[in-house]
Amino acid sequence: MALSIDKNISLAKKGNRRELARLLTLIESGKKLPIKEYGNPWVLGVTGPPGVGKSTLIGLMIKKWASRGDKVAVLAIDPSSPKSGGALLGDRMRMTSADIGESVFIRSLATRNHPGGLMPFVDQMITLLTYCGWNKVVIETVGSGQSEIRIVAFANRIMLVDGPDRGDIIQAEKAGIIELADLIVINKSDLPNADSAANSIKNSLELSNTKNTVVMQTSAIDKSGISELIEELDNLEVDKARNILRTKEKLISAWDYKLLSNPDIDEILLDLESGAINLEESLRKF
């Protein structure tokens, strides 16, 4: 088995997309591939509330990147149904330029109800993609709110996308992902209030900003701001100050995964629910 996986990996590295796709499925099913950390992956995490245009914006960015010779892989994450376990993965329908040519690869992932919407194996996927020559990896998170920062565990560059009309200045004063983002993009800048949304965020950051977070505006309708955004990303330095937080989020992610994949979890839940054990006791069972 190990031998044949090595062969699959070498085929994927040579550009065989089907092998690559199958290896990603293997990783998703929990298998560890025999590849170690590889090179210095360029990983951009794109996060922000639902409906602000993350997928559409990524669709425009990959077009630019591909046209100048980059090889871009996107991991687009959408939620699984907590009821059925199924999922409707619709991110890639907004990135249609990706379905031609050889320089873009998109994979849709369902959260499978993993807390934070990101699974520990995403790291392996990034390693595999980087090893296979994809020099830019983009992770699109599920639509997320203020406190979801799990993405820092996997991406070394963070872009927060928001829209105009997302509330008053107090929203921008709140803590969370906004403090961690390297770049904040107000998308749909063709709509009214984009300027004031961008200004609110700039003002809010000015009071505490130690790292000069860039705030930009883009529009998928008139395509404005996209080239500037690409340029900004090219010049972005990895924020080393996040390393401890990154490690902590990785640990929490692995812990969550361990807890949820425990074979006895259903039994423990039932005992807990019926009162046979209390929370303290249940924790000791993991």
Place this chain on the structure above:
Amino acid sequence: MSMRIVIAKPGLDGHDRGAKVIARALRDAGHEVIYTGLRRKPSEIVRVVMDEDAVAVGLSTLSGAHNVLIPKVCQELISNNMGDVIVFAGGIIPESDREYLYSIGVRAIFGPGTKTSSIIDFLDTISERRNSNLDVGVGDKKGWRWP
């Protein structure tokens, strides 16, 4: 058994009510559905199926171009070494055209009035056939079809 399934709209056809209802029904049955959106070329659909490592692809057409578009998807799957992928179709496909589509590897055709439970049964069946190594992929021996 949960599967990854692509639901696609090939060709110039702007009606995707049916495709969305199917996508939703498959989601509620526990499958992971990748929806392509409207007006996709056969080559693009094959690319999506490949990159997503999908087990099956459902093609929805209401434009009357099914006899052109569906065979193109089937041929490209086979020529890309993806003969194990299962192809099913839906939309407006007259009875008289169906035999030809079955003969090129389509395993089920769902017309108007189909109950979503029937599609879920079909998926359970193809999952079983796959696991038992019975003919079910677009490149496998033809003959078996749903129901």
